[in-house]
Amino acid sequence: MNTDEQTHVQIWFAQLMGARRLNFQRAAEGWLITLDGFPMSYGETQEIATGWAYVMSHKSAYE
Numbered sequence: 001m002n003t004d005e006q007t008h009v010q011i012w013f014a015q016l017m018g019a020r021r022l023n024f025q026r027a028a029e030g031w032l033i034t035l036d037g038f039p040m041s042y043g044e045t046q047e048i049a050t051g052w053a054y055v056m057s058h059k060s061a062y063e
Contacts, residue, residue, distance in 0.1 A: 009050070009051065012054060012058075022034070022035055022053070023037075024046055030042060030045060030048070031043050031044075031045065032049065035053060035057065040053035040057065041056055
């Protein structure tokens with residue numbers, strides 16, 4: 001990720017956490033992050049799970 005994307009991820013995360021739309025749950029793989037109750041991604045750490053959730057919600061499958 002470049003600097004602009006990292007800044008956007010931080011803003012995106014802060015807004016969704018402030019609105020209580022993102023949740024973390026412990027999972028066998030590490031962490032599951034959900035958005036509005038829907039599973040978004042897994043990660044070994046919360047930071048990795050958040051990064052993947054951002055990618056899943058912002059990037060095209062063709063990028």
